[in-house]
Amino acid sequence: MAASSADPSAPSSGPSPADPVILARDLVRCASVTPAEGGALTLLGGVLAAAGFIVHRMTLSAPGTPDVENLYARFGTRSPNLCFAGHTDVVPPGDPEHWRFPPFEGAIAEGVLHGRGAVDMKGGVAAMAAAAIDHVKATGEALPGSISFLITGDEEGPAVNGTEKVLRWMADRDERIDHCVLGEPTSRAALGDMVKIGRRGSLSGTLTVHGRQGHVGYPHLAENPIPGMVRLLAALTGERLDGGTTHFQASNLEVVSVDVGNPAYNVIPAEAKARFNVRFNELWMPDTLAAEIERRLTRAAGNEVHFSVAFEPRSSDSFLTAPGPFVELVTAAVEEATGCKPELSTTGGTSDARFIKDFCPVLEFGAVGTSMHAANESTPVTELVALKAAYAGIIARYFEAFGR
Numbered sequence: 001m002a003a004s005s006a007d008p009s010a011p012s013s014g015p016s017p018a019d020p021v022i023l024a025r026d027l028v029r030c031a032s033v034t035p036a037e038g039g040a041l042t043l044l045g046g047v048l049a050a051a052g053f054i055v056h057r058m059t060l061s062a063p064g065t066p067d068v069e070n071l072y073a074r075f076g077t078r079s080p081n082l083c084f085a086g087h088t089d090v091v092p093p094g095d096p097e098h099w100r101f102p103p104f105e106g107a108i109a110e111g112v113l114h115g116r117g118a119v120d121m122k123g124g125v126a127a128m129a130a131a132a133i134d135h136v137k138a139t140g141e142a143l144p145g146s147i148s149f150l151i152t153g154d155e156e157g158p159a160v161n162g163t164e165k166v167l168r169w170m171a172d173r174d175e176r177i178d179h180c181v182l183g184e185p186t187s188r189a190a191l192g193d194m195v196k197i198g199r200r201g202s203l204s205g206t207l208t209v210h211g212r213q214g215h216v217g218y219p220h221l222a223e224n225p226i227p228g229m230v231r232l233l234a235a236l237t238g239e240r241l242d243g244g245t246t247h248f249q250a251s252n253l254e255v256v257s258v259d260v261g262n263p264a265y266n267v268i269p270a271e272a273k274a275r276f277n278v279r280f281n282e283l284w285m286p287d288t289l290a291a292e293i294e295r296r297l298t299r300a301a302g303n304e305v306h307f308s309v310a311f312e313p314r315s316s317d318s319f320l321t322a323p324g325p326f327v328e329l330v331t332a333a334v335e336e337a338t339g340c341k342p343e344l345s346t347t348g349g350t351s352d353a354r355f356i357k358d359f360c361p362v363l364e365f366g367a368v369g370t371s372m373h374a375a376n377e378s379t380p381v382t383e384l385v386a387l388k389a390a391y392a393g394i395i396a397r398y399f400e401a402f403g404r
Contacts, residue, residue, distance in 0.1 A: 124183030144403030192338025333393030
């Protein structure tokens with residue numbers, strides 16, 4: 001059990017606090033590699049239900065993707081509804097021989113919890129749940145609002161049958177959340193040193209330069225696409241997209257692959273392909289950024305280089321939760337619990353916050369992420385306790401500020 005029950009024969013001193021370490025350990029023991037549920041949502045749902053949360057489980061599907069199990073749980077019926085979001089799916093552990101302890105053993109040694117998901121993000125889910133359980137035990141029906149959980153099993157995978165669809169499921173039922181804390185591991189070197197108040201957008205594409213295959217000894221009978229590709233890539237990367245903004249870094253285009261698929265030395269290839277990704281700030285939208293990329297390519301190609309460019313359909317917008325009362329109460333709670341004044345950041349990759357931001361303001365705060373996705377992923381138990389304290393402080397301050 002994640003939370004020990006009070007001994008009925010013991011003196012009346014209130015219920016025993018929920019233990020984030022034990023719950024995190026038990027979640028790590030669930031082999032929930034995407035898309036497998038692995039028992040993690042069952043465990044979490046049982047713990048929340050025992051504390052009085054109404055728990056909904058849903059399996060969501062889409063053609064060409066695996067079915068995914070998800071969870072939404074809520075305590076209370078009134079607004080405001082403070083939602084804690086996250087995921088219990090994890091990336092594959094890789095070769096177990098590279099681990100000090102088996103990746104799904106949930107070993108606790110020398111004050112450290114070891115295992116896949118300890119950081120990303122079963123530790124965060126356990127700390128959020130423990131903090132919320134303690135709060136609803138203390139307040140019960142007097143809670144001036146609601147606390148909810150949106151937990152997916154699809155964050156590390158295609159992210160098609162997870163958070164985005166759960167949010168639609170909620171909207172169809174007039175289930176509203178007012179603010180959200182996503183428990184991704186945002187801390188860099190010390191717990192509490194960073195809170196994400198936004199994320200850059202992401203746009204991926206494939207550039208193809210079209211040539212004509214031929215013999216290298218007769219280049220006049222062929223058209224080599226490689227010099228044209230070099231020319232176009234120089235146009236894409238040679239000029240900055242922008243200089244950044246108050247809360248965002250400069251937008252950045254990275255070429256991640258260049259390929260002609262040609263194993264022969266005596267053949268000029270028919271085409272060359274390059275794949276790229278742009279992480280962009282609020283100065284751009286996916287359509288305006290795609291238009292700028294096409295403009296640069298067209299200008300560089302002139303009438304000499306024949307090309308086409310295709311953009312991946314699942315781009316994401318940038319977003320920002322502007323500093324204000326919600327940001328201030330979260331950062332104050334984090335600083336009080338950890339001793340660190342968090343930097344407000346929009347760096348890093350994408351997260352499920354890109355879906356949540358369409359429904360309510362969302363911030364991200366969680367564990368130190370240095371070992372996530374690595375062999376020997378681990379987190380000190382003292383950090384799990386401090387993380388629970390930070391989430392507990394967020395809950396208390398939230399209902400002081402927004403409760404009705």
